[in-house]
Amino acid sequence: MQFRRICATDGPALREIRLRSTTTDNTAFGIHRDQLQALTDAAWTDLCLANAHEASTIVVAVAESRIVGMVGCMHDPSPKRHHCGIVWGMYVVPEYRGFGVGRRLLDAIINHGSSINYMMLKLSVTTHAGEALELYRAVGFSTYAEEPAFLCIDGITYDAYHMMYMYPRK
Numbered sequence: 001m002q003f004r005r006i007c008a009t010d011g012p013a014l015r016e017i018r019l020r021s022t023t024t025d026n027t028a029f030g031i032h033r034d035q036l037q038a039l040t041d042a043a044w045t046d047l048c049l050a051n052a053h054e055a056s057t058i059v060v061a062v063a064e065s066r067i068v069g070m071v072g073c074m075h076d077p078s079p080k081r082h083h084c085g086i087v088w089g090m091y092v093v094p095e096y097r098g099f100g101v102g103r104r105l106l107d108a109i110i111n112h113g114s115s116i117n118y119m120m121l122k123l124s125v126t127t128h129a130g131e132a133l134e135l136y137r138a139v140g141f142s143t144y145a146e147e148p149a150f151l152c153i154d155g156i157t158y159d160a161y162h163m164m165y166m167y168p169r170k
């Protein structure tokens with residue numbers, strides 16, 4: 001298993017795993033499958049490039065020549081928000097779950113945030129996503145707010161926890 005930052009040629013593989021995440025775990029993600037399917041090949045490449053070298057990043061887990069896990073961390077362009085990274089898109093394909101892939105992906109994001117001197121990371125997770133909640137708690141995230149009806153899918157609403165990870169002061 002290789003853990004690395006996304007690169008320019010990962011567009012098709014990123015598309016594949018993002019689409020799969022909305023098939024296996026649709027209620028865990030804010031983005032709609034139609035939005036993903038509407039993206040052109042060039043847009044997927046641009047997404048990879050935007051997360052390959054700058055403060056925003058996507059870390060992927062690669063096995064058997066394919067991406068089997070991913071997590072993103074978005075850097076807000078406003079200098080007033082440079083203290084905080086937003087974690088998104090945490091996903092491990094079902095056949096690779098329970099082997100520590102998710103934890104290693106999240107560790108990589110925490111290390112990335114440390115290298116650019118974030119004070120904190122934040123994320124949102126639907127309340128019924130038990131495995132993700134346990135993972136976030138296990139690496140040191142805590143809940144600071146709960147939001148009712150964070151998502152609405154086919155008329156059913158899903159609440160969310162907003163969680164944060166505080167870096168130790170340097």
Ligand SMILES: CC(C)(COP(=O)(O)OP(=O)(O)OC[C@H]1O[C@@H](n2cnc3c(N)ncnc32)[C@H](O)[C@@H]1OP(=O)(O)O)[C@@H](O)C(=O)NCCC(=O)NCCS
Nearest residue numbers: 028091092097098099100101102103129131132134135138
């Ligand atoms: C959440 C997810 C990424 C975890 O990936 P994973 O590779 O299976 O996780 P790991 O094997 O690294 O487990 C790390 C920790 O997560 C927690 N965890 C993982 N699977 C769990 C399960 N089935 N039950 C309870 N806790 C679990 C545990 O705390 C575990 O630590 P431990 O092994 O020391 O007990 C994966 O289940 C997933 O993709 N879920 C669907 C998508 C999702 O909910 N994403 C979150 C969007 S906010």
